[in-house]
Amino acid sequence: MSAKTIEAVLEEHTDRWMDVPGVVGTAIGESQGQPCIVVFVVEKSDELGRKIPASVEGHPVVVEQTGEFRAL
Amino acid sequence: MSRFPLRIGFCLAVAAISLIVLGLPHFAPVVNAAEPQVNAQALARAMQIQDRHTGRLMGIPGVVGTATGLDAAGQPVVKVFLAKGGVPGIAAKLEGVSVDVEVTGVFVALRKPSGKPSKPPAIDPTARFPRPVPIGVSTGHPNITAGTIGCRVFDEYGEVYALSNNHVYADENRALTGNVLQPGPWDGGIDPADAIGTLWDFYLITFKGPYPPYYNNTIDAAIAWSSTDLLGKATPSNGYGTPKSSPVRAKVRLSVKKYGRTTGQTQGRVYAVNAKVDVGYDSGVARFVNQIIVTPGSFSAGGDSGSLVVTADGNNPVGLLFAGSPTMTVCNPIDAVLEFFGVWIDGQ
Numbered sequence: 001m002s003a004k005t006i007e008a009v010l011e012e013h014t015d016r017w018m019d020v021p022g023v024v025g026t027a028i029g030e031s032q033g034q035p036c037i038v039v040f041v042v043e044k045s046d047e048l049g050r051k052i053p054a055s056v057e058g059h060p061v062v063v064e065q066t067g068e069f070r071a072l
Numbered sequence: 073m074s075r076f077p078l079r080i081g082f083c084l085a086v087a088a089i090s091l092i093v094l095g096l097p098h099f100a101p102v103v104n105a106a107e108p109q110v111n112a113q114a115l116a117r118a119m120q121i122q123d124r125h126t127g128r129l130m131g132i133p134g135v136v137g138t139a140t141g142l143d144a145a146g147q148p149v150v151k152v153f154l155a156k157g158g159v160p161g162i163a164a165k166l167e168g169v170s171v172d173v174e175v176t177g178v179f180v181a182l183r184k185p186s187g188k189p190s191k192p193p194a195i196d197p198t199a200r201f202p203r204p205v206p207i208g209v210s211t212g213h214p215n216i217t218a219g220t221i222g223c224r225v226f227d228e229y230g231e232v233y234a235l236s237n238n239h240v241y242a243d244e245n246r247a248l249t250g251n252v253l254q255p256g257p258w259d260g261g262i263d264p265a266d267a268i269g270t271l272w273d274f275y276l277i278t279f280k281g282p283y284p285p286y287y288n289n290t291i292d293a294a295i296a297w298s299s300t301d302l303l304g305k306a307t308p309s310n311g312y313g314t315p316k317s318s319p320v321r322a323k324v325r326l327s328v329k330k331y332g333r334t335t336g337q338t339q340g341r342v343y344a345v346n347a348k349v350d351v352g353y354d355s356g357v358a359r360f361v362n363q364i365i366v367t368p369g370s371f372s373a374g375g376d377s378g379s380l381v382v383t384a385d386g387n388n389p390v391g392l393l394f395a396g397s398p399t400m401t402v403c404n405p406i407d408a409v410l411e412f413f414g415v416w417i418d419g420q
Contacts, residue, residue, distance in 0.1 A: 007346060014348050018359075019284070024397075027347030027365055030324045038344045038365075040400070066397040069351045071239050071292070072219075072377040 006035050006059045013056060020051050024069055036060040042068055118148035121167045134159035156385050195308045197333045198259040204304040205268055208311055208331030210255035211236060214263040215243045218256025220333040220378040222392055223315055224305040225415035232418060233295035234269050234303050236378030237394045241294035242274040244355045252296040269298030275412055279356035288361040291404040292394040295413050305418045307331040315382050317419040319389040319406045322364040327384035330393055332376030339384055340371035349402055351395045364391045369399040389417055
């Protein structure tokens with residue numbers, strides 16, 4: 001586990017991830033009872049899988065396919 | 073709380089899960105050799121342990137059922153079903169078998185439709201309602217289609233306002249003034265005959281330009297000046313009623329509900345917090361920070377924008393619904409909305 005909080009780690013990396021085409025959001029979620037970073041993507045792909053790591057500074061990263069977000 | 077439906081739930085749950093679990097050893101080798109093998113003896117033992125402890129477990133207030141199931145690794149576990157989270161006094165293991173606690177809510181008998189269909193009370197959130205109108209129903213500025221009245225808020229002078237989204241009451245920054253209608257124009261609302269207030273204030277949404285850095289918006293919200301003669305503070309009678317005045321902060325897994333123009337009352341769960349999302353509008357894409365993500369996708373649909381999201385068990389305000397994807401709903405944290413306008417929720 002890293003010394004930095006998961007919020008700080010997300011803040012540091014989120015803008016770079018959100019510049020990747022197909023990434024529409026990031027958040028703090030929960031995976032197997034532990035806090036995790038969630039990256040929302042329009043559609044999962046191998047290329048996105050290469051650019052989004054499985055964990056960052058000890059915090060797990062989960063890629064979640066959501067489609068695009070629209071005002072309702 | 074009556075014990076009777078709880079027992080039904082318990083029996084149903086045991087029956088259903090037993091069937092699934094007992095089916096596994098027979099089918100697993102045939103269907104897929106890679107499936108984890110289930111040890112039938114261990115399973116039978118877990119069921120005995122479950123039976124021995126069920127009476128005591130069901131005596132704990134909030135426990136609505138028990139069952140034997142399998143964990144992700146295929147190991148037998150005793151499942152304990154709860155009406156809601158935070159029930160103390162449940163051991164992590166029973167005689168060496170892991171306990172898996174799951175919040176299912178209270179089980180109820182699913183009534184079969186009787187031979188003669190009785191007409192359900194026809195409450196349509198898209199309809200025109202007698203004044204004062206309820207919250208959670210169709211509304212909008214004359215230039216838009218339709219959204220939802222989130223709730224009634226009031227300021228330090230005691231004036232009351234209808235709360236909804238910028239894109240419902242201010243047409244994505246384009247409407248600087250005008251009436252707001254109930255129902256919204258898409259649902260037949262006519263200006264000024266159906267007016268319930270006038271646009272008073274809105275958070276200016278900054279859309280993404282061609283190059284970074286992109287502006288971080290915090291809310292999509294607007295208020296319309298109204299009166300207690302025109303605007304009530306409770307949902308229609310098939311909804312949760314009046315929200316509480318005191319907001320609570322969203323946490324992952326928090327159970328929430330909302331009443332909205334399109335999907336009526338629905339329940340969901342906070343999937344993630346502290347979200348940064350890009351949201352598509354007619355005018356372009358806008359980036360939002362510190363948002364709340366609710367699942368499942370059926371929690372909301374187009375026209376539910378502006379709905380107040382409240383806790384499932386206490387009606388405490390959590391968020392203001394404004395966007396969604398096929399699988400998720402996005403909400404502004406309600407405290408940021410109230411703080412921006414300097415208002416409080418007119419609730420219980």
